[in-house]
Amino acid sequence: xxxxxxxxxxxxxxxxxxxxxxxxxxxxxxxxxxxxxxxxxxxxxxxxxxxxxxxxxxxxxxxxxxxxxxxxxxxxxxxxxxxxxxxxxxxxxxxxxxxxxxxxxxxxxxxxxxxxxxxxxxxxxxxxxxxxxxxxxxxxxxxxxxxxxxxxxxxxxxxxxxxxxxxxxxxxxxxxxxxxxxxxxxxxxxxxxxxxxxxxxxxxxxxxxxxxxxxxxxxxxxxxxxxxxxxxxxxxxxxxxxxxxxxxxxxxxxxxxxxxxxxxxxxxxxxxxxxxxxxxxxxxxxxxxxxxxxxxxxxxxx
Numbered sequence: 001x002x003x004x005x006x007x008x009x010x011x012x013x014x015x016x017x018x019x020x021x022x023x024x025x026x027x028x029x030x031x032x033x034x035x036x037x038x039x040x041x042x043x044x045x046x047x048x049x050x051x052x053x054x055x056x057x058x059x060x061x062x063x064x065x066x067x068x069x070x071x072x073x074x075x076x077x078x079x080x081x082x083x084x085x086x087x088x089x090x091x092x093x094x095x096x097x098x099x100x101x102x103x104x105x106x107x108x109x110x111x112x113x114x115x116x117x118x119x120x121x122x123x124x125x126x127x128x129x130x131x132x133x134x135x136x137x138x139x140x141x142x143x144x145x146x147x148x149x150x151x152x153x154x155x156x157x158x159x160x161x162x163x164x165x166x167x168x169x170x171x172x173x174x175x176x177x178x179x180x181x182x183x184x185x186x187x188x189x190x191x192x193x194x195x196x197x198x199x200x201x202x203x204x205x206x207x208x209x210x211x212x213x214x215x216x217x218x219x220x221x222x223x224x225x226x227x228x229x230x231x232x233x234x235x236x237x238x239x240x241x242x243x244x245x246x247x248x249x250x251x252x253x254x255x256x257x258x259x260x261x262x263x264x265x266x267x268x269x270x271x272x273x274x275x276x277x278x279x280x281x282x283x284x285x286x287x288x289x290x291x292x293x294x295x296x297x298x299x300x301x302x
Contacts, residue, residue, distance in 0.1 A: 093232020
């Protein structure tokens with residue numbers, strides 16, 4: 001290897017190493033600066049964030065959708081706390097919860113939640129409430145837990161056929177490459193460097209903080225391009241597809257309320273509006289199918 005090539009290699013290696021260390025430092029710094037509105041507990045050697053408020057039995061447990069932390073429940077949480085106990089939490093990698101080094105699976109996710117509730121001393125009977133992907137997850141939390149006395153699915157996903165997965169949820173090779181590339185770039189600090197330049201040259205006055213819907217988050221800012229969030233999201237998406245393929249659970253006579261949206265899907269795709277109409281029709285059918293999970297179910301159109 002000639003000296004010039006060796007010099008280039010050393011420079012590139014040094015930049016990648018510096019970017020990697022830089023990202024680890026700021027990802028940890030962000031985690032420690034996340035507003036903690038409840039309590040942090042050590043669950044299997046990793047900290048997790050939960051907040052409970054109010055008093056009453058049964059207690060309502062809120063499960064967030066794909067890519068979301070506890071703040072998606074902001075207004076709902078405080079309204080429910082006026083007449084019963086209510087809890088919301090961050091799944092691993094989101095909000096105030098650390099990302100572990102394991103592959104996400106539904107059993108581990110279920111154990112995380114009930115260990116958190118035990119640490120928080122939630123001894124009441126439970127009503128599980130899940131939105132979107134969170135609704136799909138909680139359908140599988142009932143297993144071997146007699147404390148669960150009811151369930152509310154808020155515009156929830158459901159198990160679907162392979163045909164429907166291939167039609168509406170298939171991920172192309174290009175999408176997989178893009179996900180891996182984005183995560184790799186995030187891990188070596190590229191996105192933070194771009195944000196820094198944007199801030200420095202006034203291209204973007206919010207820098208690395210991406211401001212999301214004010215109606216949900218108020219003035220809170222979250223970074224949607226940091227490595228911790230992107231890795232948690234990638235794991236969440238993988239688990240979501242797994243659960244879409246899973247066998248539909250049997251909830252017996254568990255009281256079940258399915259709250260479904262009335263408006264057409266706002267799904268953004270590269271296909272034409274025909275696809276959106278087909279997806280909306282399919283979604284409406286899946287909402288009806290959710291009623292078959294329990295012999296004691298009803299649907300509310302919101």
